[in-house]
Amino acid sequence: xxxxxxxxxxxxxxxxxxxxxxVEDVSFTVEAGRTxxxxxxxxxxxSLTSLAIMxxxxxxxxxxxxxxxxxxxxxxxxxxxxxxxxxxxxxxxMIFQEPMTSLNPVYRIGDQIVEVLRQHRSMSRRDALVxxxxxxxxxxxxxxxxxxxxxxxxxxxxxxxxxxxxxxxACDPSLLIADEPTTAxxxxxxxxxLDLLADLQARTGMAVVLISHDLxxxxxxxxxxxxxxxxxxxxxxxxAGLFAAPRHPYTSGLMASIPDxxxxxxxxxxxxxxxPRIDERIGGCAFHPRCPRAASRCxxxxxxxxxxxxxxxxxxxxxxxxxx
Amino acid sequence: xxxxxxxxxxxxxxTLLAASLLVFxxxxxxxxxPAAVLLGDTATPEEVAQLTxxxxxxxxxxxxxxxxxxxxxxxxxxxxxxxxxxxxxxxxDGAETSILLAVMTMFWIVIFxxxxxxxxxxxxGTWIDQLSSGGAMFAASIPTFWLGLYLILIFSVTLGWLPSxxxxxxxxxxxxxxxxxxxxxxxxxxxxxxxxxIRLVRASMLDVQREDHVRTARAKGLHPLRVAYAHVFRNxxxxxxxxxxxxxxxxxxxxxxxxxxxxxxGVGRLVxxxxxxRDYPVIQGVILVIVILYMIxxxxxxxxxxxxxxxxxxx
Numbered sequence: 001x002x003x004x005x006x007x008x009x010x011x012x013x014x015x016x017x018x019x020x021x022x023v024e025d026v027s028f029t030v031e032a033g034r035t036x037x038x039x040x041x042x043x044x045x046x047s048l049t050s051l052a053i054m055x056x057x058x059x060x061x062x063x064x065x066x067x068x069x070x071x072x073x074x075x076x077x078x079x080x081x082x083x084x085x086x087x088x089x090x091x092x093x094m095i096f097q098e099p100m101t102s103l104n105p106v107y108r109i110g111d112q113i114v115e116v117l118r119q120h121r122s123m124s125r126r127d128a129l130v131x132x133x134x135x136x137x138x139x140x141x142x143x144x145x146x147x148x149x150x151x152x153x154x155x156x157x158x159x160x161x162x163x164x165x166x167x168x169x170a171c172d173p174s175l176l177i178a179d180e181p182t183t184a185x186x187x188x189x190x191x192x193x194l195d196l197l198a199d200l201q202a203r204t205g206m207a208v209v210l211i212s213h214d215l216x217x218x219x220x221x222x223x224x225x226x227x228x229x230x231x232x233x234x235x236x237x238x239x240a241g242l243f244a245a246p247r248h249p250y251t252s253g254l255m256a257s258i259p260d261x262x263x264x265x266x267x268x269x270x271x272x273x274x275x276p277r278i279d280e281r282i283g284g285c286a287f288h289p290r291c292p293r294a295a296s297r298c299x300x301x302x303x304x305x306x307x308x309x310x311x312x313x314x315x316x317x318x319x320x321x322x323x324x
Numbered sequence: 325x326x327x328x329x330x331x332x333x334x335x336x337x338x339t340l341l342a343a344s345l346l347v348f349x350x351x352x353x354x355x356x357x358p359a360a361v362l363l364g365d366t367a368t369p370e371e372v373a374q375l376t377x378x379x380x381x382x383x384x385x386x387x388x389x390x391x392x393x394x395x396x397x398x399x400x401x402x403x404x405x406x407x408x409x410x411x412x413x414x415x416x417d418g419a420e421t422s423i424l425l426a427v428m429t430m431f432w433i434v435i436f437x438x439x440x441x442x443x444x445x446x447x448x449g450t451w452i453d454q455l456s457s458g459g460a461m462f463a464a465s466i467p468t469f470w471l472g473l474y475l476i477l478i479f480s481v482t483l484g485w486l487p488s489x490x491x492x493x494x495x496x497x498x499x500x501x502x503x504x505x506x507x508x509x510x511x512x513x514x515x516x517x518x519x520x521x522i523r524l525v526r527a528s529m530l531d532v533q534r535e536d537h538v539r540t541a542r543a544k545g546l547h548p549l550r551v552a553y554a555h556v557f558r559n560x561x562x563x564x565x566x567x568x569x570x571x572x573x574x575x576x577x578x579x580x581x582x583x584x585x586x587x588x589x590g591v592g593r594l595v596x597x598x599x600x601x602r603d604y605p606v607i608q609g610v611i612l613v614i615v616i617l618y619m620i621x622x623x624x625x626x627x628x629x630x631x632x633x634x635x636x637x638x639x
Contacts, residue, residue, distance in 0.1 A: 056542055088545035101536040104555055105635060106562075115554075116544040151634040164540070 001073060002029040003207050004053065004175055009067035011048050011057070011231075013278070019065065020279060023048055023231045026067070028224075032174060035201065035208040037222030037239070039215050039254070041275050045231040046211045047097075050177045053209070054094045055084050072174065090120040093168035097180035099161035103152035109136075109163050110148030113170055120171045135166040139196060158189035162196070169200060176201075179211045194221055215254050219243060227251050230276065230286040237312040247312065247319040249291050285317065293318050325627065328638040332623050336616070343615045344396070344608065348389050351607050357381075358405045358602035379405065381604075392608065401612070402605035406598070411609040414594070421491050421506075421590035425513065425583070426575060428506050432514035433521055433571065438564075440518075441525025445560075446552050448530060456522060464519035468578050472512040472585035479508060489587035509586045513578055517571050524567050528560040535559070562633045569625035576614055 011023035023045040030036045038046045051057050052064055055076065069076040071092065076084065096102045104112060113132035117123055123131070129148060136144035139162040152160055161181060168176055178197065182190035198221055201208055212218050218225055219239060226236040227250065235248040246252045253271035273290035276282060282289065288298035295318065303317045359375040360367065376382050380391070395402060401411035444456040480488035491505040492498060532538065533556050541555040542548075580592035587593075591610055598606040630636045 054543060056539060085545040085547065088543055090545060094543045096536060096540065098536050102540045104537040104541065104559070106558055106633060115541075115546070119545055153635045167540075167544070 002070075003032040003072060004030040004209070005068075005070040006049075006053065007068045007070070009049065009052065009069065010065045011045065011052055011062060012065045014061045014063065021065070021231060022062070022278060023052070026228075026231075026233055028226050028233065028236060030175070030207050030209060030224075032207055033201070033205045034224065035210060035222045037218035037225045038209065038211045038228060039218045039225060040213065040228035042213060043275055043278065044228040046228050047179050049228075050094070050179050050209060050211050054092065054177055055088055056094075086120075089116050089173075090171045091173050092175045092177070093171070093173040094177040094179065095161070095164045095168050095181050097183050099157050099164055099184060102164055103160055105152055108149055108151055109155070113148075113163070113167050116167055116170050131170070132166070135170055136163070138169070138200070139163070139166045141166075157185055158193065161185060161189075161193055165193075165196065165200070169204065169206070172204060173206055175207045175209065177209045177211070180213070181210070182217060183212070183214070190217070197221070216258055227254070230282075232286065232315060233313075234287065234315045235313065237308075238310060241310050241312050245312075245320070247306075247308065247314040247321075248287075248316050249293050249318075249320070250287050252320065253290075253292075285315075325630065325638060329623065329627065332626075336619050339619060340612070340615060341393075344393070344612055345389065347608055347611045348392065349385070351604055352385055354599070354602070356602050358604060361602050362405060392605075396612075401609040404598075404603055404606045406601045406603045406606070411605045414606055415591060415609055415613060418589055418591040418594045420493055421583075421588050422579065422592060424491075424494070424503070425506055425510055425579065425588065425590060428503070428510035429513040429517070429575060432510060433518045436514065437518040437521025438525055441522040442529065442552070442557060444522065444526040445529035445533070445556075448526075453526075457526065460519040460522040462519075463515045464523070466515065468512055468516065469581050469585050471515055472509070472582055475508045475512055476586070491586075491588050491590075506588075509582050509588060512585070513575060513582045516578070517574060520571065520574075521564065521567060525560060525564055528563040529556050531563075532556045532559045562629065565625060565628045565632055568628075569622055572621045573618060576618070 006029070007027050009023060009026040010021060012019040012021045014020075026045070026049055028036060028038075038049065040046050048057070048062060051062075053069055053071075053076070057063060058081075064077055067077075071087070074087075076087070079087075103109065107115075110129055110132050113135060114125060114128040117128040117131055118125070121128075133144045133148055136147055141147050141159060141162050147155075152163070155163065165181075176197075181197070182193050185193060194217065197208065197210075200206070208221075210218060210221055222239050224236065225239050225242050226233045227242075227248065228234065229250050235242070235246070235251045242251065243255070246255055250271070253269075256269040257271065259268055271290055272292075276286070276289070284297070284299045284301055285291070285294075285303050288294040291298065298317055301317070303315050306314050306316070306319055308314070357372065357376065358381065359372045359379065363371055363375060373382075380388065383391075392402060401415075403409065404411050404414050407414050440456050440460070444453045444460075447453050476488045479486045486508055487505050488508075492502050494500060494502055496502065529552075538551065538555055541551045546554075576592075579590065580596055582588070583590040583592040584596060591613075595607060595610050597603075598610070626638070630638045
């Protein structure tokens with residue numbers, strides 16, 4: 001049984017009485033200990049999907065309108081709030097894009113780590129502080145015992161993201177959701193954080209859902225990849241399969257726009273057009289206005305999924321066939 | 325923090341000097357002659373001139389100021405022209421009423437303002453929020469003199485539960501029960517200020533609620549009440565602390581009206597009466613005391629800031 005199984009997830013934003021769908025019919029599975037990468041442009045619904053899994057949509061204008069999220073055999077969308085909270089921060093944890101603002105500015109970082117430990121484990125404050133120092137050492141923060149007393153504003157962005165990771169893995173979660181964990185960081189720090197995540201995953205055996213707009217980041221760390229466009233998964237495959245033979249024109253476009261240090265060209269290929277606004281209605285395939293292979297059929301008829309060997313799934317009328 | 329406080333107290337001195345000079349000049353700009361007021365309508369111009377000379381009011385303004393300042397530095401605020409008593413003891417007579425009134429008012433502001441604001445924010449958009457926000461808007465809009473008169477009409481005249489005016493000292497007969505004289509005045513004074521705090525607590529909590537670190541707190545699986553209290557409210561307090569600084573300033577001016585409506589023997593009413601009597605030394609003295617209190621309040625607010633927000637460093 002898969003650790004996480006998302007089936008036909010639909011999410012909508014309530015605006016002025018009408019519900020605007022922002023995530024439609026999204027399905028994927030994550031096996032224990034594996035890494036799934038979700039990639040797509042900003043606004044494609046990848047962050048909302050992750051917040052829905054984590055259970056952080058409540059209280060906002062956004063809500064789940066259909067589908068199910070099964071985690072370790074339990075259907076999360078139907079769980080009472082208290083049981084849901086017992087999972088959050090314990091078996092399932094999340095780190096966010098903005099390390100600068102994701103920590104509470106008025107508490108010492110030690111206290112913030114202790115808070116999650118004491119929420120889910122019956123621990124004395126003293127024991128929790130010892131454990132917090134161990135966690136800081138685990139995420140490679142120098143001088144962990146002294147750092148416990150620091151306030152977030154005394155740390156750099158990279159250090160704060162390490163603290164966020166320490167807090168997330170405090171209770172040994174079986175699933176870690178990382179929503180653009182390196183986007184706000186310097187390139188050198190990005191590599192260190194990704195490296196750290198991979199190392200922690202190898203040690204603890206947790207599964208990771210890594211969300212990024214950067215296909216390069218995803219390529220380095222994930223075994224399976226789902227590409228999202230306008231609220232739908234348009235292609236999903238193993239990392240090797242996807243990079244060897246992208247079948248959706250959007251995926252091909254994304255790959256072509258990765259800068260290549262060896263290539264001797266002056267302009268970087270880009271996907272034509274722009275990401276449509278959330279309230280724009282597009283008939284047929286949502287990608288057709290930007291698609292180089294679009295035919296008249298694409299504007300009328302929504303595409304059906306086509307499945308290829310090795311669980312390579314594509315949502316396109318004219319998928320690229322594998323090279324002979 | 326102690327070094328900072330001491331430094332701030334030294335900064336008080338030039339500010340006080342400037343404030344007292346300003347007050348001195350402005351009081352003497354008010355037309356009217358204390359000697360004429362003191363002697364009444366039947367006094368002859370010669371008598372008025374003589375009394376003016378005796379009180380030293382015929383000297384040039386700067387000489388008067390220097391004399392006053394010299395006495396002040398020796399701890400002497402002068403003698404009240406009207407009461408013929410040292411200004412300090414005149415102020416001290418009114419201080420008991422005013423201090424008790426201020427403490428009771430602050431008590432109501434905190435007791436009503438903070439919890440209603442918190443509930444309003446955590447139940448954002450529900451009828452509870454609309455009721456308390458509407459109530460706060462109403463309380464903020466009522467003039468204090470009108471509210472005072474209506475409270476007297478209801479609780480003193482119609483129901484007869486509470487006294488309508490005056491305040492015997494706590495050392496008089498009745499002791500602590502004499503505080504009931506201050507119940508209506510302090511509620512009157514608290515209403516607009518509590519309303520302000522309600523609106524401020526609500527607004528800053530709603531602001532904080534949208535911040536990323538609150539999402540982190542929720543992701544820890546904390547109970548919503550713990551998130552609201554330990555994360556949202558704790559951060560919202562930073563903005564609220566500043567409000568208590570200017571609430572004090574508002575209290576000073578509103579106390580003048582309230583003490584008049586309830587005929588309280590406080591410092592606020594003393595100022596008004598002293599202005600009417602052209603009792604320069606008393607006006608000067610009271611305003612100086614208020615300036616000192618105001619600056620101490622500001623210092624406390626700054627210290628509270630540094631205590632509540634680790635990002636603030638005192639230098």
